[in-house]
Amino acid sequence: MKVLVIEDDPLHRSYLSEAVRAALPECLHVIEAENGLVGERLARENKFAHVVMDLQMNARNGIEAARTIWKERPDTRILFWSNYADEAYVRGVSRIVPPGAAYGYVLKSASDDRLKLALRSIFIESQCVIDREVRGLQQRSLGNSNGLTDSEYEILVDIALGLTDRAIATRRNLSLRSVQNRLQRLYEKLEVYYPAGAAEEDNRFNLRARAVSIALLRKLLNYSALERAEAELSEWLASH
Amino acid sequence: MKVLVIEDDPLHRSYLSEAVRAALPECLHVIEAENGLVGERLARENKFAHVVMDLQMNARNGIEAARTIWKERPDTRILFWSNYADEAYVRGVSRIVPPGAAYGYVLKSASDDRLKLALRSIFIESQCVIDREVRGLQQRSLGNSNGLTDSEYEILVDIALGLTDRAIATRRNLSLRSVQNRLQRLYEKLEVYYPAGAAEEDNRFNLRARAVSIALLRKLLNYSALERAEAELSEWLASH
DNA sequence: ATATAATTTGCGGGTTCCCGCAAGACATGG
DNA sequence: CCATGTCTTGCGGGAACCCGCAAATTATAT
Incomplete structure (x- = not known):
């Protein structure tokens, strides 16, 4: 051996x-x-x-x-x-x-x-x-309890890469609204809305950016995942 | 000793x-x-x-x-x-x-x-x-050559945390437009606009999210920096 | 002290994001 | 077959973002 x-x-x-x-x-x-x-x-x-x-x-x-x-x-x-x-x-x-x-x-x-x-x-x-x-x-x-499904994880990676909704839609073959729909569910799962006892009326957070931030802090994303995703993205960009 | x-x-x-x-x-x-x-x-x-x-x-x-x-x-x-x-x-x-x-x-x-x-x-x-x-x-x-100044780095951290422009403005004692101004300069430094030979007309990227992504890939930001910034942020949020 | 450069701020507008509402598409199971 | 649930899509609109332009303020240098 x-x-x-x-x-x-x-x-x-x-x-x-x-x-x-x-x-x-x-x-x-x-x-x-x-x-x-x-x-x-x-x-x-x-x-x-x-x-x-x-x-x-x-x-x-x-x-x-x-x-x-x-x-x-x-x-x-x-x-x-x-x-x-x-x-x-x-x-x-x-x-x-x-x-x-x-x-x-x-x-x-x-x-x-x-x-x-x-x-x-x-x-x-x-x-x-x-x-x-x-x-x-x-x-x-x-098990769905507080864990992301594959499609939710996918869209998380896409916004972490900095893609626009439209770009995500064409890349994943979805309509614009579907992309935003998935984003909504991602935001719910990540509890982006009311960060554990904050004010009610003022949104201090940009949801999209905050979602990425939380994902990084919870280690749903890390450098190596981003690096891989970036490589896949530039590959896809090359083939338009 | x-x-x-x-x-x-x-x-x-x-x-x-x-x-x-x-x-x-x-x-x-x-x-x-x-x-x-x-x-x-x-x-x-x-x-x-x-x-x-x-x-x-x-x-x-x-x-x-x-x-x-x-x-x-x-x-x-x-x-x-x-x-x-x-x-x-x-x-x-x-x-x-x-x-x-x-x-x-x-x-x-x-x-x-x-x-x-x-x-x-x-x-x-x-x-x-x-x-x-x-x-x-x-x-x-x-030396400014391609490196971020302190204020640029500061605002980079703020958007990485997911703060809105308005929130950044109140936190840093700036006007809304100044925040956006700094963001513009950050985007230029990070070369967010035309990612090295891409199409001209269509913006595939959300500038704010892309800036964070690039910063992470270039290791201007990493987990530990985010963690510290998050701690400082929640401290500041507590004292309103 | 005066010229030059860099920052800050306001205004206005085009674009993107975020999402409620509602109608269709698809699967699963009784 | 219909019932129920999940997922998708279109429409519309309010909020946030992005930024050119231009005036005011502050810094820097000669």
């Missing part, structure tokens, strides 16, 4: 390699990559079936790397090892995992044992291992 | 303590804190004059911690050891450093030697040591 470790922090990288070697004595080779780009290349050249990677990396973000790896070999088993359980990350991962693939999401704050157990479960038993905290987010985002 | 180390990642924390001990043999005690809150408390109780800390921490962000530490003892020497040189961080630090205080800003990607040299320069020689990359940002943000 060979395992590819993709992580840009040197300390974390060596810790992770050590953990892999300890948890998987049957693992003969542990190869390290210091960012997503190198990771993608190594995965392609050496046909790794087992990968463990960070999500937040400078050169190329973990979600991007995972997407291309999975696109080329959908049966690759990937364990995400991240500092954060931002909903933006969790959504990003859920969006790209191929049907039936085995993957895992473990927080860096987890204990040594949890990490090693996860490594064995995923790479040996082909089982999905999702950190409890992360699991909670997934559930909540499915 | 006693040194206080504030860093929430265990691996980085022990690495940092080790570096301090190696660079400063005259240092008798190295005390560790695992987040900003604990760090503040220890600094207050033990009257540390030498602190090295991370900026991005969960419980309480490094900038907040540094502000309260400096407020209580302005002669404290603080070395910031951060993963990122986001302009948002650099601005945040510049804003709180007391006049004449010795401080440093070193990136985690710097070599062992650079870190140790910085530790000695600041703690022994009382000299400021700013990473070259960070220094570059500071210069650029002072």
Whole structure:
């Protein structure tokens, strides 16, 4: 068995390699990559079936790397090892995992044992291992209670990118009014209207901008999500 | 000499303590804190004059911690050891450093030697040591060339928080038109208008929202800056 | 002190946003 | 089949945004 470790922090990288070697004595080779780009290349050249990677990396973000790896070999088993359980990350991962693939999401704050157990479960038993905290987010985002639906999340990203209603309408093939309709529901979900005990008559807030602000503060959005969305947008803009 | 180390990642924390001990043999005690809150408390109780800390921490962000530490003892020497040189961080630090205080800003990607040299320069020689990359940002943000002035940055933060023009006007003691004036200049600086070779007639972008988006992508703003601004805002809202 | 530049403010208007109302489209289930 | 619920679309209008123009104020420099 060979395992590819993709992580840009040197300390974390060596810790992770050590953990892999300890948890998987049957693992003969542990190869390290210091960012997503190198990771993608190594995965392609050496046909790794087992990968463990960070999500937040400078050169190329973990979600991007995972997407291309999975696109080329959908049966690759990937364990995400991240500092954060931002909903933006969790959504990003859920969006790209191929049907039936085995993957895992473990927080860096987890204990040594949890990490090693996860490594064995995923790479040996082909089982999905999702950190409890992360699991909670997934559930909540499915069950409507205070979680955004896909269409609401989509339009949230669109206004965060700075698109006008009209631009969103043409991009998503909707009428102008539908876009505004979805925005209304987004504003309700995000509780933009009366920010927890404020005055009633004066709207201090620009709803559109406030929605983005709240989403960022609640970590429904983060830098990496914006970055990906921006890339998709410029792609779409190019094809008019 | 006693040194206080504030860093929430265990691996980085022990690495940092080790570096301090190696660079400063005259240092008798190295005390560790695992987040900003604990760090503040220890600094207050033990009257540390030498602190090295991370900026991005969960419980309480490094900038907040540094502000309260400096407020209580302005002669404290603080070395910031951060993963990122986001302009948002650099601005945040510049804003709180007391006049004449010795401080440093070193990136985690710097070599062992650079870190140790910085530790000695600041703690022994009382000299400021700013990473070259960070220094570059500071210069650029002072020299107007493509950098935002303080008032432009201020209004950027205000629209990122989701305030209306009117709300900004009352908060900053300006007329409505002045607010919009500043916004115009902000939009010019951020190049919101014609995004590098797009169509001429159709404005796909909502300028206000796009400005925030661009600022986030360029790291003029980040989560921690937003968080601080939000705290200040709710304080101001309370006092009407 | 006077010229020059940069900010601030008011006015007016075109555009976009925000949304109530109401009618159609679509699915799900009895 | 109809009932019910969710989603979409059009219309219309009030509010907010964006900004050109021009006068007044303030800063900066020579």
